[in-house]
Amino acid sequence: MIIITSASRGIGKFLFEKFKSEGKEVIGFYNTTLPEGNSDGYYKINITKEEEVIAFFDQHKDSLKDIILLNTxxxxxxSFGHKANFDNWKQVFEVNLLGTFNMIRLSLPKMREDNYGRIINFSSVVAQKGIPGTSAYASSKAALWGMSKALAVENGNKNVTINNINLGYFNIGMIEQVPGDYLENLIQSIPAKRLGTPEEILSTVNFIISTAYFNGSSIDLNGGLV
Structure with a gap:
């Protein structure tokens, strides 16, 4: 069973639809916007709310098996740090780190019981580069690395792996927020001279799922950007 957070848009939506088309069992979480059309497999869950995630796992405890969790x-x-609104800054951590941990913490008991689990967190090249104005996002994504390593050690003997994909810039998702002029300069700074494709994210996800010895690690998927 594949569970994808934020499956109503961007990368999460692409992965949800792709796995569905392959005949896999997929559950997609959304918080505000349900995609138009077929809503089969979608659940409205705020991952930062412990009680909502607990209720989901309690409700589906008998049907969930061999969980693959994709935290997208x-x-x-x-904002520059000295101008940042503290509540806005903190909210990024609540979703990107605490929400992700909430999902992992509450899925681990079933994974350990099944002696199988795959957890993939989506981090970012932004956490590696030091880009002005991104202190909230960058630090929340960097925190995933330490969390994943510790949890991987705790659960590795149960055939549960926890890894990260450090995404560069792709022609899907948050890239729509990048101004056109800046985007062109950005593409020229990438050795591959292009944005990544969703299919390249999918192939990386499939590699991690199929490779049990890959654990507590990160893959830089960024076209050679340093």
Whole structure:
């Protein structure tokens, strides 16, 4: 069973629809906007609310088996540190780190019981580069690395792996927020001279799922950007 957070848009939506088309069992979480059309497999869950996630796992405890958790949910807030609104800054952490941990913490008991689990967190090249105005987003994504390593050690003997994909810039998702002039300069700074494709994210996800010895690690998927 594949569970995808923020499956109503961007990368999460692409992965949800792709796995569905392959005949896999997929559950997609959304918080505010349900995609138009077929809503089969979608659940309205705020991952930062412990009680909502607990209720979901309690309700589906008998049907969930061999869970693959893809934590694609994330928000951003751009501001220089000395001008930042603290509540907005903190909200980024609540979704990107605490919400992700909430999902992991509450899925681990079933994974350990099944002696199988795959957890993939979506981090970012932004956490590696030091880009002005991104302190909230960058630090929330960097925090995933330490969390994943610790949890991987705790659960590795149960055939549960926890890894990160550090995404560069792709022609899907938050890239729509990047101004046109800046985007062109950005593309020229990428050795591959292009944005990544959703299919390249999918192939990386499939590699991690199929490779049990890959654990507590991160993959830089960024076209060579340093």
């Amino acid at each position: 949910a994330g928000i951003s807030y751009n």
